[in-house]
Amino acid sequence: MPITVSLINQQQCYAGNDRIRGRIVFQCSTPTEIQDIRVTFSGRAKAKVQKTKGSAAPAASYRSKCMLFEKERILWHPNGDTVAPDTYEWPFEFVFPSHVQPASSRWPETLPFRSDANHPLPPTFAAQTHDSLRKLECTIEYRIHAQVFRPQRGFLGRKSPLFSEVIRLNFLPLEARLELKGTDDYPTTYQQQKEQLFNIRSMLLLPENRGRSLKMQEKIQSWLSPGQLPRFSFKASFSYPTRLVQSTPIPCFLDITPFMEDSSVTSPPDIVMQSLSISMIIQTAARAAPSLMGALSGQVDERIEILSRTSLGMPVMGKVDLGQAFGPLRIRHTDVSFRTFNISRTYRLCASFSFECAGKTSTFDIPDLPVELLADSQEPEKATQSFERHFAEAESPPPYASASTLSTSSITTPEKA
Structure with missing residues (x-):
């Protein structure tokens, strides 16, 4: 040359x-x-x-x-x-x-x-x-x-x-670089929480009915008089980081808290997690400026599955470290977050949990949680x-x-x- x-x-x-x-x-x-x-x-x-x-x-x-x-x-x-x-x-x-x-x-x-x-x-x-x-x-x-x-x-x-x-x-x-000295030093200021309250009404909440199935006559009675059924309330909370570092474990926690003061039973029943799913949505967006042909923009979403389990039958109460329970939660290496004039790269975390309590199934869905992906400064x-x-x-x-x-x-x- x-x-x-x-x-x-x-x-x-x-x-x-x-x-x-x-x-x-x-x-x-x-x-x-x-x-x-x-x-x-x-x-x-x-x-x-x-x-x-x-x-x-x-x-x-x-x-x-x-x-x-x-x-x-x-x-x-x-x-x-x-x-x-x-x-x-x-x-x-x-x-x-x-x-x-x-x-x-x-x-x-x-x-x-x-x-x-x-x-x-x-x-x-x-x-x-x-x-x-x-x-x-x-x-x-x-x-x-x-x-x-x-x-x-x-x-x-x-x-x-x-x-x-x-x-x-x-x-x-x-x-776009985050300084981390170790996987346990994730800044707590980046942790956010989503929660939902669940109200359960069922004859199976009574101590003498636990562990069995309702007869047809009991089911009909429950449908006709739901206000007379025993009640139990619990809160499910999902904690997640708003900033992630490439290839490092993602600290996610599930917290199940019974609300006995809002319940008519004397002791909390078993809460069993039957399934869970955590995934990442990667969005790449681009746009073309107005020209003789006009303007056009587009956004393409790609989903990466981080954790998926079914038929768990896992009793849950209190705080559960999902990384500890199921192994480190990671996403494959991808590009850091950014936004500029005509191109952007953004990320959203999605989670879903299914619980069974007293014969009732409750679903805790947390879609589209914006997160920022950063690079390891090292x-x-x-x-x-x-x-x-x-x-x-x-x-x-x-x-x-x-x-x-x-x-x-x-x-x-x-x-x-």
Whole structure:
């Protein structure tokens, strides 16, 4: 490659305010007319949304590209002169921003996206997913791009570079990393609780009837006079974390509390958990800005089963550590949560429990509990592995930018190697 980019202090994963230092090397083998040589450091979010319903053939695709930031330097500006064969070098240095540049008004504020100015820079991301309605391809990339341009010939001359090279960088914001010293140190401030009160009325609550089935005559009597039946109340509480760390155990607890003051029986009956289910809903969302074809957005949900048990027959009373009772609750590695102009990645925890008490079945459903998925601060590079697989091949370079948009202070003199 006639032009190469090498990083001096390359890291597996960058964060906001990290410095990036390197050198651009241009090997000119023959006399060549050069307009300029430049290096660009940029972040962009690209999405493609495609309809998949009602047609066997692929429907029209709606695309969007949002520049999260862009920093450009002119390394050399021969202005069309012929450059002698030689090897040239230039140092460069950039600082990773921690927030996006303000976007144009074409990005309205719509959940689950965000359009507020200077919101946190999203992590490196790449995903392809679909359902019966939409097919989504989403990419958030950060890259160093070196380009060599020839003089433009004519008004309609080509603006593509003569030579170019791209190096992509992994980025994970500090806000998306949670410091954990051990699996038992999960911050209690992140624990939330959902609860439900259950009221049981049954003749089987009486001590002499426990352990047997009601006869038909007793069932009819219960249907005709429900207000005269013995009653018992208990509360089921589910505790869960609003923040999760990739690949670490999820601390979830079930608490069963009898309310004897609201009950007509003298002692609490047996409460048996028959089944439970805990799952995670991963939502990937993308949108295309208004264009000649209009606008389109899509959201695709994927479910990951964390724990599922049936026919348990497990007596429950008091606080139950579900991880201790059924083994560590984990989800497979996935991307951290984020929201930006045209792409978002969010998570929802869902849980369901079935109890049997005095011949009555009660269901405790807790759907759509928003949670935030963070990276382990000790291993941030895992958050960007899917991105590296997705970009095995380089993409086309961006179009030529007018030199009038650059400050003259960015022009430097080449250094011969």
